[in-house]
Amino acid sequence: MGPRSIISSGTGALAIFLQKLLEVDITTSDFDDEEVEDNISHNCRVNGISPVLPHIRHSWGDNFQITDPDWDLVIASDILLYVKQYPNLIKTLSFLLKSYKIKDKKPGSTGSDVQLPWPAFLMSWRRRIGKDDDALFFTGCKDAGFVVEHLGSRVYCISLKKTKNAEEDTKATI
Numbered sequence: 001m002g003p004r005s006i007i008s009s010g011t012g013a014l015a016i017f018l019q020k021l022l023e024v025d026i027t028t029s030d031f032d033d034e035e036v037e038d039n040i041s042h043n044c045r046v047n048g049i050s051p052v053l054p055h056i057r058h059s060w061g062d063n064f065q066i067t068d069p070d071w072d073l074v075i076a077s078d079i080l081l082y083v084k085q086y087p088n089l090i091k092t093l094s095f096l097l098k099s100y101k102i103k104d105k106k107p108g109s110t111g112s113d114v115q116l117p118w119p120a121f122l123m124s125w126r127r128r129i130g131k132d133d134d135a136l137f138f139t140g141c142k143d144a145g146f147v148v149e150h151l152g153s154r155v156y157c158i159s160l161k162k163t164k165n166a167e168e169d170t171k172a173t174i
């Protein structure tokens with residue numbers, strides 16, 4: 001199974017849950033803020049994850065600390081509250097997905113039957129904000145060259161546009 005990253009992890013609850021459930025290689029990320037990082041580390045430790053999950057401080061739109069992102073799946077939940085930040089968020093997603101180098105080997109299976117393109121951004125979003133505001137995010141993603149798929153239950157998959165052959169090559173079971 002390939003490495004995954006969770007952006008804007010907040011308390012780290014989703015990352016901790018996924019790591020404990022699936023034992024995936026997860027990196028957390030959130031604002032460039034020491035207290036947020038310390039809080040995620042604390043939550044890892046009290047949940048029996050030691051060493052704590054790797055963490056990258058990153059505010060959307062800023063340069064990432066690394067130049068070669070290697071995460072086949074970028075995951076987030078509940079992050080579309082900040083409408084003015086959508087262009088920065090899309091800039092970060094563009095970097096993470098467009099700089100990813102497709103490898104020969106497909107990411108492995110976790111036993112689920114859900115097929116996802118890779119690299120991909122998987123996001124859940126339920127909160128209601130201003131009418132149609134969240135649509136601005138999805139339009140911005142399409143304008144940036146992404147394909148947006150609603151997988152159901154307000155879970156969205158955002159991935160790069162691909163040629164038909166490339167699409168066959170880069171579908172993997174997560």
Ligand SMILES: C[S@@+](CC[C@H](N)C(=O)[O-])C[C@H]1O[C@@H](n2cnc3c(N)ncnc32)[C@H](O)[C@@H]1O
Pocket residue numbers: 007008009010011013014030031032058059060076077078079081082085088
């Ligand atoms: C509502 S919380 C959701 C936290 C977590 N994803 C969850 O579902 O529990 C929104 C998260 O987005 C992060 N966030 C907001 N603006 C951000 C920005 N400009 N750059 C990076 N993270 C940001 C916040 O720090 C916070 O962790």
